[in-house]
Amino acid sequence: MKITVAIPIYNAERHLNVTLDSLINQTMDSNDYEVICVNDVSTDNSVKVVETYMEKQNNIKLINRTENSGGPMLPRNDAINEAKGEYILFLDNDDFIGEETLERFYKSAKEYNSDVIFGKYIGVNGRVVPQSMFKYGNLPNAEILDHNLVFSLAPHKMFKVDLIREHNIRFHKEAVVGEDQLFVMQCFVKAKVITVLSDYEYYYVVKRGDENLSLKYFPAKNFFYSFNNIMKTIEESDLSSLYKTKLSAAFLNRFLHASRLRGHIFSNLLTTEQKIDWLNETKKFIDNHVSDELINLLPSRFHYFVLIARENDLQKLLMVHKRMESVSPNQITRVENGWIYARFKNTKKYLAYDEEHTVNHVNKSDVFVDNIVLDETHCEISGQFYQSLLINMNVNNELVLVHRKSGIEKRVVDNLVSNSGQFKFKFNYQEFVIDENSVGPWDVFIEGTIGGYRKRRRLGQARRTDLVKRVNMDHKGILPRLTNSTKEEVNTEKEISFDHVLSFGKKYIVKAYFTKGHDNLSFDIKLNK
Incomplete structure (x- = not known):
């Protein structure tokens, strides 16, 4: 068997036909790939839809879980355990792939001996998908840093099954957010060859209108599970010391830019008590994984956040953040080693500070x-x-x-x-x-x-x-x-x-x-x- 396609399914009755149609219409011979659908105790007619396709195609299999797992993590693990293919491709139950995807993926993977391979993403219904890694053309052996792969940590890729099993890489149940990033980063770090293909529209990522989790509240400890382990994965890897530093900085930049961390702390979504809890966990994360060297590798817009979060001072962080956008030339104290420094002062009875912070990002x-x-x-x-x-x-x-x-x-x-x-x-x-x-x-x-x-x-x-x-x-x-x-x-x-x-x-x-x-x-x- 060449490829296993793994699809976690939960209440996908409305979209599942498009997903499965894209699989039964592949140019690859149906005997060369299998489709494992893992039903996570759906309450709609998803199972009936899959069974209808199973009557037409003998390469479609169904696994019915007895208890809902709360996310795609454990269903994907079930598929990994049952996979008979050399490679496994993870496909969400409302996405679809181009009809030549499996054939092209497998041919290139064998040619380049790829451990991980993925192709150009196409956003559907206004879905925004990463594109910067595809501007270089086909990359038989892409570099995580040079080719911006740190911005493509979604699981919609094809992985060598032996790589996953040899290093016991699985999706973590404890990771309520960022579980896909953790899995992919673990594979990236262990992979000898990562292949990126830009010559075909391979994977269509569909926006259904209900996937914005930014308003959902997660306890901070659960939120940081994946990101603590991603940093730990990089730190404990066999990569060279310099590369680990650069990769840690690149991921940290992505994390601070794209995650909901700063949005939660600076918005009105959380109570003061919740913000204190999030800042406590942020401090632990910084103390464990963010050195002064890493801070200097970050854009200046994150410097004050990391430095004050390390002090675990919520009121000071909120105040400096508020004043950051109104920095004036009169506050500039020096320009040194590429950083513009400004003076921030406050002399209130219960909140006093007089210090410099970098402000490159507000220099127009x-x-x-x-x-x-x-x-x-x-x-x-x-x-x-x-x-x-x-x-x-x-x-x-x-x-x-x-x-x-x-x-x-x-x-x-x-x-x-x-x-x-x-x-x-x-x-x-x-x-x-x-x-x-x-x-x-x-x-x-x-x-x-x-x-x-x-x-x-x-x-x-x-x-x-x-x-x-x-x-x-x-x-x-x-x-x-x-x-x-x-x-x-x-x-x-x-x-x-x-x-x-x-x-x-x-x-x-x-x-x-x-x-x-x-x-x-x-x-x-x-x-x-």
Whole structure:
């Protein structure tokens, strides 16, 4: 048997036909795969629906549990124990798969000797599904960190059964939330080969309108079960020390961003007593798993939360959180090692503190182009670049030209104006037209740096409405004024070429233009043959 498809079923009568139809219509021979439906004591006609399909297909099996388990965890374990396939694919009872999914999965899994394999997800009825890991194309051996797999911890994947059984990986009954993340992370850590396929619409995740659990209350201890064990899984793994640190930070970032933890503590959903309980468990989690090194690897928007939660001070946490969004330039004390620090003070009788917190996440930037002048050999760009929290700081601005294909950067460091927040750069085209590897688009950015902190913005879209680009060449004339023409017309007008740029004996054509769609400034380089 090649594949076992495991479907936990609970009151799925309305949706089950679509799920099962997608399985009986697979291009894989029905003798090569089995479908195990685990009925978790449904109270509707789900069992009858499955039995109807069993009369048509001899590869569909039904397991009837005698006691409702309260979730898909134990039914999935039942399927693991009964599976006869080399691989097991977990499918929810209201989702469905493309008709070539099993055949494609198995072929690729055997070709690459995959321990875990999954394909492109498609959201149905407005369901939002992760996509960033699919932008790289097919990945025979994907990297958890490099390919964003930490953001794809749903169980809708195919796993090698021997991997699961050898390491005794199961879904945990105690995990009332995040049980799928724990199972998948355990498999990711143990897997030698994880394969990601982007060449077909493999798995359709359906939104039914009743899957938002954010308003349901879970005791904090139960909530943290999965996440404590995920961190423990990483810490106790055979991965290299540096990789474990990076993976722990990546998961922690995901956890703080996507979980309901901060939402519960900062919202009005919980009573003060419940929030205290959640903060107690948060402190335990941080004490056990979150070092200062990990905190420094997190975005600044989580720093104050972790640091104050470690103190277990609910009132202070709520107050700093409330004041975080109104930080002013006057509160900035220093910029060091890439972090912007602001002073937070409170001198109330029962709540007093005077300390710094990082505020990178509330630093807003604004860029505006005043003028662009092009001539036969040079381009001059001037404008304004302000950062909301750094107006009193001496920020160093540089112009950065980035080769779109290779990522090579050419920096223009000589700012011709000294006024804070303003810039004026002039550069020769030959500075970035170096050789044939220079051909293709070069995008233009402004970058401000101070104390290791960097803020980069794309140039061109925000500009004077009456901006005229002058070309000091008799045979080229003047580029038209910007108008309210359509995007296509504007982008046809706003471009000009210099066909005489000479570099190491070869001639190049340099075309300045504004990109379609985003309307930013770029230079396109072509070899003049």
